[in-house]
Amino acid sequence: MSVDFPVPSLRALLVPACAVFLFAGCGESAPSNGARGQAPAAVVTTAVVAPSPWQDTISALGTVKARESVEVTAKVSETVERVHFESGDEVEAGATLVTLSGRQQQAALEVAEAAAREAEQQYRRGRELVQQQLISRSQLDTQRATRDAALARVAQMRADIGDRHIRAPFAGRLGIRQVSPGALVTPGTVVATLDDLSRVYVDFPVPEVHLARLAEGLPLAATSVAWPGVEFAGEVSSIDARVDPATRAITVRGDFPNPERRLRPGMLLQVELGHASRQALVVPEIAVVQVGRETFAWRVTGEGTVERAMVRVGERRAGAVEILEGLAAGDRIVVEGTGKLRPGMAISDAAASPATGEGNGSGDGAGG
Structure with a gap:
């Protein structure tokens, strides 16, 4: 006796199989497009741009x-008889530094003084004789001229002897001594330098x-x-x-x-x-990035990402820089961690602080 089993249709076989496949797939969710390939947020340090006192300076x-500064020199040709100072001495104005030999000039001075005394006596005697009308007035004028010439000769000899005493023209400190006793000096020979160092x-x-x-x-x-x-x-x-x-x-x-x-x-x-001090936008110098001819800072947007803010800088001083254009008070910028940023990248603020340009440590450097 034969039994005929009913043959299921193809439709009846496929429907349960598909249901099982779909039920198994519901246990796992497929990765979304937003999560696929998204970079993690960069950890940086940011600061808020705010006006701060800034003093313009000119460096040079x-x-x-x-x-007062001078090279003390000799005026005449003569032999050094005595040196009255040592290198580096502090001297007063008029102090004698070097004495030159002047025996011949001293002897000549004594002769000139004797001639001057004789001329003075002749002139006085002539005045008495003129009053007695024993000599003419012209002879008295000649005697007066002789006396005046003798006195001038005395003054000249005394000045010549004075030139043999080299003195400090002002108070100050002497340099290294350039002469020694017995040395022959000539006009222009440097004895030492003299500088007034109380003020410079x-x-x-x-x-x-x-x-x-x-x-x-x-x-x-x-x-x-x-x-x-x-x-x-x-x-x-x-x-x-x-x-x-x-x-x-x-x-x-x-x-x-x-x-x-x-x-x-x-x-x-x-x-x-x-x-004078003025108010200016000052940021830490490490927050300013230089790439080629472009100068910019990384500004934080409202979505927590960064963008490039092209800036024009002014003076730089002690790790701080003045911002002339490109940023405004209240903008938040990245101070540390600029080397790893790209436009539109999300960031995570490690430690926010006011952007005063002072007390900031070094970051990752200026990268692009």
Whole structure:
């Protein structure tokens, strides 16, 4: 006996299989397009741009000059008899530094003085004889002229002897001694240098673009590699009347007290000329990125991403820079971590702080 089983149709077989497949697939969700390939947020440090006090400064290199400076020299040709100083001595004005031999001049002075005394006696006797009408008036005039010539000769000899005493023209510090007893000196021979170091001048060039901002009495601050960590305070004492046509700069002279004699003529100083303080947008220098000719900062948008803000900078000083254009007060910028940013990248703020340009550490550098 045969039994006929019903043959299921193709439709009846496919429907349950599809249902099982769809049911199994519902247990996992397919990755969305937004999650696929999205970079993680960059961890950075940001700051808010805000106005802060800013003092314009002009920096320049200056050379120290003594208030008074001279090379002490001999006026005559003679042998050094005695040296009255040592190298580096402080001397008063008029102090004798070197005595030259002058025996011949002293003897000649004695002869001239004797001749002057004789001429004076002849003149006095002539006046008595004129009153007695024993000699003419013309003879008395001749005797007067002889007397005057003798006195002039005496004055000349005394001046000649005075030239054999080389004296300090002003008070100051002597340099290295250049002569010794017994040496023959001639006119122009340098005995030593003499500098008045109680106050010194510092001459430095300033570009003509700053000419309108220059004035006497402006404060100066100077530093020297010879005295690390020491700042010398002074003020502008004079401004040159001419601008150098070759460099387009004008020479400014600063006056610096020097009670400890630390500053010496010829030293090189870094001079900063300050002006009145003003309000400016100042940000840390590490927040400004330079790529080619482009200068920009990374500004944080409202969506938590960054964008490039092209800026124009002004003066730079001690890790801070003045922003002239491109940013406004209240903008939040990236200070540290600029080297890993790209436009539109999401960020995570590690530590927000006011953008004052002070007290910020170094970041990842200026990257593009």
